[in-house]
Amino acid sequence: MWTKENIPDQTGKTIIVTGANIGLGFETALALYQAGAHVVLACRSQENATAAVAQLQAQQGTGTLETGMLDLGDLDSVKAFTNLFLQQRKQLHVLINNAGVAVPPASKTKQGYELQFGVNFLGHFALTGHLYPLLKATSGARVVTLSSMGYQRGVIDFENLRSEKDYDGMREYSQSKLADLMFAVELQRRITAAGDKVLSIAAQPGANTTALTRHMTAEDVATGIERLGGFMEPWQGALSSLYAATSPDALGGNLYQPDEDGYHGYPAHAAINENALDEMVAKKLWEFAEGVTGTHYPGR
Numbered sequence: 001m002w003t004k005e006n007i008p009d010q011t012g013k014t015i016i017v018t019g020a021n022i023g024l025g026f027e028t029a030l031a032l033y034q035a036g037a038h039v040v041l042a043c044r045s046q047e048n049a050t051a052a053v054a055q056l057q058a059q060q061g062t063g064t065l066e067t068g069m070l071d072l073g074d075l076d077s078v079k080a081f082t083n084l085f086l087q088q089r090k091q092l093h094v095l096i097n098n099a100g101v102a103v104p105p106a107s108k109t110k111q112g113y114e115l116q117f118g119v120n121f122l123g124h125f126a127l128t129g130h131l132y133p134l135l136k137a138t139s140g141a142r143v144v145t146l147s148s149m150g151y152q153r154g155v156i157d158f159e160n161l162r163s164e165k166d167y168d169g170m171r172e173y174s175q176s177k178l179a180d181l182m183f184a185v186e187l188q189r190r191i192t193a194a195g196d197k198v199l200s201i202a203a204q205p206g207a208n209t210t211a212l213t214r215h216m217t218a219e220d221v222a223t224g225i226e227r228l229g230g231f232m233e234p235w236q237g238a239l240s241s242l243y244a245a246t247s248p249d250a251l252g253g254n255l256y257q258p259d260e261d262g263y264h265g266y267p268a269h270a271a272i273n274e275n276a277l278d279e280m281v282a283k284k285l286w287e288f289a290e291g292v293t294g295t296h297y298p299g300r
């Protein structure tokens with residue numbers, strides 16, 4: 001069983017965690033701070049980020065903490081965050097693409113994309129792309145991107161990314177989490193083809209009690225808990241990200257998730273379903289995202 005006691009010393013490492021003010025991101029930041037890292041909490045609310053820092057400091061980690069303002073639903077905000085970060089920092093050891101939104105009422109990003117596709121995928125695509133030169137320049141750097149079991153039901157509908165046709169919150173969530181997983185795998189393909197050393201790893205946290213259900217009814221949440229056989233506490237779900245971010249055994253292009261049934265347990269390697277390994281769709285998605293975000297990565 002892999003737990004946070006297995007995290008190697010992170011002293012000297014700079015790690016960005018998006019959406020670190022609550023939930024899985026907070027638990028991820030806490031464990032890394034306790035392991036000695038300099039953790040950057042990249043959040044969309046300064047007030048919430050500052051409150052999270054105070055909560056983390058109360059745990060007396062050996063690392064250091066910093067906040068950064070990042071709204072993944074606005075590509076200008078992503079650019080502003082990365083511009084500042086690139087000015088201030090010479091190294092980035094780990095980027096954890098954790099932030100996410102699930103089944104909100106129909107809504108769009110500032111640039112007009114369906115909110116879940118925009119925040120969960122496009123924003124992180126842009127963030128990673130802008131930071132890639134720094135990751136490449138840092139020995140042993142990793143990008144960890146969070147997916148969900150929901151990816152298995154996902155389909156990328158290129159004709160509906162701005163909700164041109166209709167909106168179905170759960171379908172769009174699955175699409176965004178499939179896009180995240182395809183991104184993690186395709187990024188590793190491109191890194192390998194370019195001869196770079198960065199690792200791109202996917203993590204899936206299982207079923208956890210967090211504010212991700214904020215847009216669901218209490219009845220829907222209760223049904224979900226019953227159907228899945230209970231939810232874990234977020235510290236446990238965060239272990240998948242922590243494993244991907246720190247374990248010497250985690251491999252690029254692979255997915256790590258709770259070992260029992262994907263929803264419960266401790267981090268382990270997981271097979272990736274065919275729908276996330278379709279290279280034609282991955283290439284089309286990549287080119288689409290490069291066009292939208294103006295971000296360019298290593299070629300293939």
Ligand SMILES: NC(=O)c1ccc[n+]([C@@H]2O[C@H](COP(=O)([O-])OP(=O)(O)OC[C@H]3O[C@@H](n4cnc5c(N)ncnc54)[C@H](OP(=O)(O)O)[C@@H]3O)[C@@H](O)[C@H]2O)c1
Nearest residue numbers: 019023024044071072073098099100148207208210211212
């Ligand atoms: N919980 C689960 O069981 C589960 C299962 C599968 C996958 N996941 C994935 O795990 C990740 C973390 O989710 P969680 O369960 O910890 O949910 P959470 O408690 O709701 O936390 C989500 C985080 O994302 C941030 N966020 C949302 N929209 C954002 C935006 N536009 N820009 C920047 N940050 C934004 C939130 O900030 P605010 O506090 O300001 O809203 C919050 O910090 C997500 O990627 C989710 O898809 C979770």
